[in-house]
Amino acid sequence: MTEFMRISTNVSFQTINYLYILDMKTIVLATDFSASADNAMMYAGRLANNIGASLLLLHVYQVPVGMNDMPLLVVSTDELKSNADAGLQKAKELLLATFSSVDVQMESRLGDVVDELKDICKKMNPLLIVVGKHGASGVQQILFGSTSLSIIRNINHPVIVVPDRARDFQIQNAALAIDADVDNTFVQRIKSLVRDLKIHLHLVHVRPEKSAYLQPSNLVSELNSRCSNVYDHEFVHGIESYIKENKIDLLIILPHKHNIVERLFVKTHTKELLRKISIPIMCIGENGHRQN
Numbered sequence: 001m002t003e004f005m006r007i008s009t010n011v012s013f014q015t016i017n018y019l020y021i022l023d024m025k026t027i028v029l030a031t032d033f034s035a036s037a038d039n040a041m042m043y044a045g046r047l048a049n050n051i052g053a054s055l056l057l058l059h060v061y062q063v064p065v066g067m068n069d070m071p072l073l074v075v076s077t078d079e080l081k082s083n084a085d086a087g088l089q090k091a092k093e094l095l096l097a098t099f100s101s102v103d104v105q106m107e108s109r110l111g112d113v114v115d116e117l118k119d120i121c122k123k124m125n126p127l128l129i130v131v132g133k134h135g136a137s138g139v140q141q142i143l144f145g146s147t148s149l150s151i152i153r154n155i156n157h158p159v160i161v162v163p164d165r166a167r168d169f170q171i172q173n174a175a176l177a178i179d180a181d182v183d184n185t186f187v188q189r190i191k192s193l194v195r196d197l198k199i200h201l202h203l204v205h206v207r208p209e210k211s212a213y214l215q216p217s218n219l220v221s222e223l224n225s226r227c228s229n230v231y232d233h234e235f236v237h238g239i240e241s242y243i244k245e246n247k248i249d250l251l252i253i254l255p256h257k258h259n260i261v262e263r264l265f266v267k268t269h270t271k272e273l274l275r276k277i278s279i280p281i282m283c284i285g286e287n288g289h290r291q292n
Helices: 013-021 035-051 077-096 113-124 145-154 184-197 217-223 235-246 260-266 270-276
Strands: 026-030 054-061 104-110 128-133 159-163 173-177 200-207 227-231 250-253 281-283
Touching: 026 035, 026 113, 035 054, 035 077, 035 128, 035 159, 035 184, 054 077, 054 113, 077 104, 113 145, 128 145, 145 159, 173 184, 173 235, 184 217, 200 217, 200 235, 227 235, 235 270
Parallel strands: 026 054, 026 128, 054 104, 128 159, 173 200, 173 250, 200 227, 250 281
Antiparallel strands: 159 281
16 A cells, blocks of 8 residues: 555554654554454553553554446545544544553544555554454354454564453463474563563363363463463363453463464354354464564
């Protein structure tokens, strides 16, 4: 997408670059102005307030085209921009009514949400991205809706997906689901996230057999944590039980050589996870990192 097609509101690239130069922690909230996006925004606001981060509200829109004998623009780009700006302003006011001390910036862009998020990440190097999950059809269909899944697959920075039924925004305890010891690159990234997010980290390994015991020495020593081995033939049930028993606020998933995101979410666990797990889930991509 060429630069002249990018449309911004209330925040310039100079401001964004200035935040980046100062290395401020910034959270990006991608919103489509839906109820689930508003819910995710309040989660992001709470998180930003807790850790002293700034928050960028991002809305990416596309030009709707009516199909007849020839493609016709249904609405002008000027009108789309105006609507986007108004929606962002309303969202900002809603957020600041609860979190008045959070530094909130806004930006609207014309384009593809994944492409624009990639560009934002390149320019700003945010701490993480937060998106909402539409629940109306999510239980019956693919993970988090096609947009959120596409973001998880294609964005290198950590992505938190907030279920629309999540209401308790306490952010104290996180559980990292593992099925093997973790590469040192991920260990250092997790260590940095735990520090930045000010959370207590649990390590959990769900095993179908009592003999399949895992004690990831690298993670345990580096993160000053312990690994709980949960015996359960059903992965999702094991995770769900651990979350309830230990009052977990955030579930963290890492990819492995066999692509854990695909294995856990795209295949058989998808519907059950969406139906049963009501807390936010953070996915850290295979190359997911923030330069410190």
